[in-house]
Amino acid sequence: MAKPADAKGRPGQVACSICAMNPLCHPDAPDAAGLPCVERRVRLAPGEVLFSAGDRQANVYAVHAGFLKDVAPGHGAGVHIVRFLLPGDAVGLDSLGGGVHTTEAVALGDCEVCEIPAWRAEILADSRKPVAAHLRGLLARELAESRAHSAALATLSAPQRVAAFLLETAGRWQERGYSPRDFRLPMSRREIAGHLSLTIETVSRILSDFRARGWVRTAGRAVEILDAEALRRCLATAP
Amino acid sequence: MAKPADAKGRPGQVACSICAMNPLCHPDAPDAAGLPCVERRVRLAPGEVLFSAGDRQANVYAVHAGFLKDVAPGHGAGVHIVRFLLPGDAVGLDSLGGGVHTTEAVALGDCEVCEIPAWRAEILADSRKPVAAHLRGLLARELAESRAHSAALATLSAPQRVAAFLLETAGRWQERGYSPRDFRLPMSRREIAGHLSLTIETVSRILSDFRARGWVRTAGRAVEILDAEALRRCLATAP
DNA sequence: CGCGAGTTTGAGAGAAGTCAAAGTGTGTGG
């Protein structure tokens, strides 16, 4: 499974077996064209941009190690963070249609991603039905998640959003074999705020409030969830 | 092209040639299996549900005539309307992955849709590369639109959202060969509010304000855009 | 003609944003 992050919370890396792109890189049968699916591994420094909205160089990526944010082209100040990427996540799939990226992917810290040219993914899909189906499935799931997040922002209050974020993050850590109760956030308050459509002050205030209630313990980016049930109740309570 | 809506604003119908599903229904070469792609035409009465979130009966639909709304599973009161469907639009594509719908489609008025079983679309995609590519493109575009809408809700003020909605609606009418300055909204204020994450009162107030400024004329669902430039300025003005 | 859903308008309340400042941690260079 996944290699644990070290004490300083540095990015673990993910085994290819649980990667969203696994069926592309490791097809059941040998590749007809004999091409390696992954063009190269890209290393990124904190803040480095993997691709930008409008890039014609369309690639699909799988996060191998580290964390990134997927950012919507923000007109000026109000930047909206579509989602955070953890090891094993796929990103840039929206370029499969028109060959253009519609968001920007930025490294949150040092990280490493596998680069798969879009045309290669498409050729692979054309020759292997399971790969085509897998790509459709990834796209469909991202679409569903995007809508779910949209609906969440539309209907939840600020505390509910923060509770949902903590629970969701815990769940994603758990999926990767880490503790869902004790983890280190890879992103700043500003980035959390951008993801939840709140301000940093509001996020900070709500975390302080959760801490005062004894639901969580926070120290900077370190988070310990003490009462997940309370968070779930907060999330479920009518706005 | 499209047949104009009549004076009472009843749904026009769309020629198959401009439908998003056209490449599926009318493939270049004759269908190997000899199957008609469209299973049947479904007629819906106002308020009737085409499919619900969680439906295992996965189908993809193309709107042939009339209008529908695509609704996110709303926990109680705060219903979020993902998007509105006009003739020629495709809906239900998110069921291509796991075979389950994640939203609910409801008719806004009398309408007629073409039903394509998901398995049939997938078989077709497996045998025809252009169809597979087209499906990926549709999925990718919907994903991009969903994120754009999400970002819009996150960063725009209430008046900006209403301005954006009017301009977007005008554009969609224009794409279909109707006047972008003079049209009839197929949805109620409540539904507009649900789509923009506002309340009906706020939507109504803002429309009244736009009317007072001479930017639009509204009478119930009838809209005439008098100053599109002003709306665009309103949209572009820093929140 | 009158009912009822939908829309408009008004007044007041509340949630989150803005502005401001203090506190905390982190990394760099001496």
Place this chain on the structure above:
DNA sequence: CCACACACTTTGACTTCTCTCAAACTCGCG
């Protein structure tokens, strides 16, 4: 190894935008 600088976080006071509650109004339809 320590000291400083800078970025991030927390906290406080106040503002404002949108929601909520309430009532009048309009339109379509029986």
